[in-house]
Amino acid sequence: xxxxxxxxxxxIRAAQEIKPGDYxxxxxxxxxxxxxxxxxxxxxxxxxxxLGYGPLVDQDNVDKMDLxxxxxxxxxxxxxxxxxxxxxxxxxxxxxxGRLKSFLGGLxxxxxxxxxxxxxxxxxxxxxxxxxxDLAWGAKRLIVLMTHNTKDxxxxxxxxxxxxxxxxxxxxxxxxxxxxxxxxxxxLVLRECVPGWTPEExxxxxxxxxxxADDVKExxx
Amino acid sequence: MSKICTADKAMARVHDSxxxxxxxxxxxxxxxYLFRALVERGVKDLTLCIPNFIPMPEGFVERGLTDxxxxxxxxxxxxxxxxxxxxxxxxxxxxFLSNLAKEGxxxxxxxxxxxxxxxxxxxxxxxxxxxxxxxVDTIVAEGKEKRNIDEVDYVFEKPxxxxxxLIKADKADTLGNLVYRGSARGANPLIAMASKYTIVxxxxxxxxxVLEPEMIxxxxxxxDCVVRIPDEDIYSGKRRTELIQLLxxxxxxxxM
Numbered sequence: 001x002x003x004x005x006x007x008x009x010x011x012i013r014a015a016q017e018i019k020p021g022d023y024x025x026x027x028x029x030x031x032x033x034x035x036x037x038x039x040x041x042x043x044x045x046x047x048x049x050x051l052g053y054g055p056l057v058d059q060d061n062v063d064k065m066d067l068x069x070x071x072x073x074x075x076x077x078x079x080x081x082x083x084x085x086x087x088x089x090x091x092x093x094x095x096x097x098g099r100l101k102s103f104l105g106g107l108x109x110x111x112x113x114x115x116x117x118x119x120x121x122x123x124x125x126x127x128x129x130x131x132x133x134d135l136a137w138g139a140k141r142l143i144v145l146m147t148h149n150t151k152d153x154x155x156x157x158x159x160x161x162x163x164x165x166x167x168x169x170x171x172x173x174x175x176x177x178x179x180x181x182x183x184x185x186x187x188l189v190l191r192e193c194v195p196g197w198t199p200e201e202x203x204x205x206x207x208x209x210x211x212x213a214d215d216v217k218e219x220x221x
Numbered sequence: 222m223s224k225i226c227t228a229d230k231a232m233a234r235v236h237d238s239x240x241x242x243x244x245x246x247x248x249x250x251x252x253x254y255l256f257r258a259l260v261e262r263g264v265k266d267l268t269l270c271i272p273n274f275i276p277m278p279e280g281f282v283e284r285g286l287t288d289x290x291x292x293x294x295x296x297x298x299x300x301x302x303x304x305x306x307x308x309x310x311x312x313x314x315x316x317f318l319s320n321l322a323k324e325g326x327x328x329x330x331x332x333x334x335x336x337x338x339x340x341x342x343x344x345x346x347x348x349x350x351x352x353x354x355x356x357v358d359t360i361v362a363e364g365k366e367k368r369n370i371d372e373v374d375y376v377f378e379k380p381x382x383x384x385x386x387l388i389k390a391d392k393a394d395t396l397g398n399l400v401y402r403g404s405a406r407g408a409n410p411l412i413a414m415a416s417k418y419t420i421v422x423x424x425x426x427x428x429x430x431v432l433e434p435e436m437i438x439x440x441x442x443x444x445d446c447v448v449r450i451p452d453e454d455i456y457s458g459k460r461r462t463e464l465i466q467l468l469x470x471x472x473x474x475x476x477m
Contacts, residue, residue, distance in 0.1 A: 066403065067405070068249050068405040072246075074275075088334065089339075129303065138355070
């Protein structure tokens with residue numbers, strides 16, 4: 001078995017997509033792990049109404065917990081200079097205005113960039129859509145972080161979604177535990193391979209066809 | 222005229238089959254004290270319109286905290302983008318909710334956070350609904366009109382006009398002008414504007430003129446009743462440190 005990236009390394013690679021001056025939103029799950037690797041000068045938005053908050057409170061600084069400083073995942077954050085608060089209507093105007101780079105987890109991405117975030121149907125389970133459809137639709141650039149395959153080894157990068165769609169043709173970049181793949185109008189392009197993996201081996205793990213970029217390279221951290 | 226009143230008195234405006242809107246995104250900004258008052262009011266067949274329906278981990282309601290799940294016996298329908306019974310340790314099991322739904326005792330309507338806000342906004346301003354590009358061809362669009370305008374597909378979403386809004390603010394003056402603190406603002410200002418009758422719980426009430434006019438987020442015209450959380454309640458400003466300690470335990474219980 002070849003080595004795949006740990007969640008932490010995947011998040012570190014994904015955080016390289018955040019540049020100083022960017023406004024970004026880090027979705028629940030894998031994207032949240034990017035929070036500790038956001039470069040200086042980039043501003044993180046929490047969809048419950050904060051822009052530019054400081055590091056999260058962890059168990060070493062519980063005394064800094066403030067009832068009114070929580071991010072979208074319910075974690076407590078510390079304040080930072082230049083932080084702004086707003087209501088959720090305003091927050092989603094921001095989200096749908098094309099000003100944010102959004103990072104979301106995913107269950108499936110199709111070769112056209114359709115995204116499935118939830119396996120639930122509306123009839124038999126409970127909705128946990130949250131703001132994901134708004135984030136996917138409205139992003140300036142949408143980066144999806146996920147493992148390349150399911151626990152059973154099935155490709156999550158597919159020709160057609162088999163799970164309920166969250167938003168159509170919305171994904172720009174897929175970062176998995178073995179590859180970085182760009183969604184282009186001409187199909188999926190393999191940009192980076194995790195060390196130890198060849199493009200052919202990555203294609204074997206991928207249902208949708210991949211074009212290998214001329215300048216395909218080994219992933220760097 | 223002063224809008225200060227007790228929770229009891231405020232709740233007299235809630236009736237069977239009303240649509241109630243309330244904020245919930247964790248405990249911050251969620252009207253936990255008013256949830257308890259609504260339980261005591263004992264009305265039934267409510268529709269609850271709420272951004273998140275997130276129950277506390279097991280054991281915390283018994284220790285004085287509240288969450289939207291305490292309203293369940295009185296609720297017939299939930300309109301919410303996020304029902305947090307799955308995946309997080311909670312007061313309620315998914316099976317319990319599932320059984321309620323299967324028995325036809327609970328109807329669930331899903332949405333997205335953004336669309337829910339726009340529907341409330343439409344309700345607030347008297348619009349007949351909105352055409353949303355978010356959700357097209359997804360589960361939230363099932364059974365709704367789809368329309369192409371200038372080559373973009375949209376799904377029609379109806380406005381929401383709750384009968385009663387239950388909100389929380391940091392401070393109010395006696396005229397109902399409100400200021401919020403931090404991320405506790407949430408959907409509270411919008412719920413105040415969209416609801417026919419708005420009840421707010423606050424940590425503190427001041428006289429008119431004390432709040433800086435420029436800092437007022439919700440002008441008093443949108444507020445009908447101001448309830449100051451009594452000092453002895455766990456949600457009061459006086460017991461804030463204790464509440465924070467309890468929340469640290471909630472975080473631990475959720476593995477955060």
